[in-house]
Amino acid sequence: MSVVIIKKNKNKILSEIKKNTPIIIFKKFFNENDCKKIISICHNNYTFKNNRKKFKNKYIKFASTDVLPSNVRTNRIFRTFELSNYFINKFKTIKALLNFQNKVIKNEKKKKIYRKVQVIHYPVGGGFFEEHKHPRNPTNYGFIITLSKKKKDFKEGVTNFKINKKNLSLEKFDVTKGDLILFKFDLPHSITPCDPNKNLTFDTKGRWTMVLPVYHEKF
Numbered sequence: 690m691s692v693v694i695i696k697k698n699k700n701k702i703l704s705e706i707k708k709n710t711p712i713i714i715f716k717k718f719f720n721e722n723d724c725k726k727i728i729s730i731c732h733n734n735y736t737f738k739n740n741r742k743k744f745k746n747k748y749i750k751f752a753s754t755d756v757l758p759s760n761v762r763t764n765r766i767f768r769t770f771e772l773s774n775y776f777i778n779k780f781k782t783i784k785a786l787l788n789f790q791n792k793v794i795k796n797e798k799k800k801k802i803y804r805k806v807q808v809i810h811y812p813v814g815g816g817f818f819e820e821h822k823h824p825r826n827p828t829n830y831g832f833i834i835t836l837s838k839k840k841k842d843f844k845e846g847v848t849n850f851k852i853n854k855k856n857l858s859l860e861k862f863d864v865t866k867g868d869l870i871l872f873k874f875d876l877p878h879s880i881t882p883c884d885p886n887k888n889l890t891f892d893t894k895g896r897w898t899m900v901l902p903v904y905h906e907k908f
Contacts, residue, residue, distance in 0.1 A: 691852050692862060702871065703792060706830060711852050711873050713830075714862055718869035719782045724836040727780070728897050731770045731808050747775045754891065763821040767880075768810040768891060777806055783899075786832065786869075790901055793871075795829040801906040802827050808836070811880055811896040813843055814889030820851070820879040828903040833870040836897035846883035846896050850876050 692712045695701045705713050734748045741753045751771040757764055777783050783806060796802055811817060823831070837843065847860045850872060864870060872878065883896045 691857060692859075694862065699789065702789075706793060706871070709873070711876060712850060712857070712859075713871040714859075714864060715869040715871070717867045718786065719834055719836075719867040721866050723780055723782050724834075724866050724897075727783075727808060727899065728810075728836055728893055730776065731810070731897075732893050735768070735770065744773075748773055749776070756889075763819045765818045766812070766816045766889070767818060768812070770808040770810075772806040772808065786834065786899075786901065790832060790903075793830050793832075794827050794903055795825075796827040796905075798827075798905065800827075802903055803906050804901060804903040807900050807902070809898050809900060810891070811843075811846060811883040811898075812889060812891050813884040813887045813895045815885040816846070816880075816883040816889075816895055818880040820849075820877050822877045823874050823902075825873065825875040827905060828874040828901075830871040831874045832899075832901040833872070834899040835864055835866055835868045835870070836899060837895065838866040842893075842897070843883050843895050845881070845885065847881050848878060849881060850878045852876060 690710065692714065693705050693710050694714045694716065696716045699715065702713055702715055730748055734746050735752050737754065739752065744750060744752065749770050750773050752769060754768045756766050794802070833848070847858055848870070850857045859870070
C-alpha cells in the first residue's frame with residue numbers, strides 16, 4: 690500500500706518504516722490547542738522588517754517571507770519560521786515529536802547532523818510550493834504536522850506526492866489539524882495553491898504546517 694493510516698499506536702509507525710511504506714499518516718499526534726498556540730506565537734512574533742534576518746526575540750531564530758523569489762530552484766509563496774529552543778521547550782508535543790524522530794533518522798555516513806524545527810505558512814491568496822524532492826538521508830522520512838484545519842482556516846490546497854511517476858493527492862485521506870504525515874524523503878512532492886481566488890493575505894488564516902528537516906553538518 691502507498692498510504693497507511695495509523696491511530697494511537699506510535700510503534701506501528703516504526704513497523705511501517707521498516708517496510709519502506711511510502712506515506713504514513715498518524716492521526717492526532719498534536720492536540721488542537723497546541724496547534725493554535727504555535728500558529729499564534731509565530732504570527733505574533735513576526736515583522737517584515739526582520740525578514741531574512743536573525744531575530745532578537747526568544748521564540749523565532751529566523752523567518753522569511755518568500756513571494757516568488759528569484760534565484761531559487763523551486764517557485765513558492767510562503768512564510769517560514771525557524772523555532773528557537775525556548776519555543777520548542779514550551780511544548781511537550783514538539784519535544785515528543787523530536788524524540789520520536791530520533792528513531793527514524795538514518796545517518797549512514799556517520800557525519801554530524803543538525804536539524805531544524807520549522808513552521809511553514811501557505812497564505813490564502815495562492816500560497817504554494819512547486820514540486821521538489823530531497824536526498825533520502827539523513828532525514829529518511831519527512832515529518833509534516835498539520836497545524837490548520839481545512840474548511841475552517843482555508844478551503845483549497847493540498848499536499849501531493851508522486852509515487853512511481855503517478856500523482857497521489859492526500860485530499861481523500863482527510864488529513865486535519867494535529868495529524869502527522871511521514872513520507873519517504875526522496876518522494877517528489879508539492880503544495881497546491883491555497884485559496885488562489887482570494888487576495889494574498891499574511892494573517893493566521895491559510896495552511897500551516899510544521900516540518901523537521903535533518904541535514905549533514907557542513908564544516
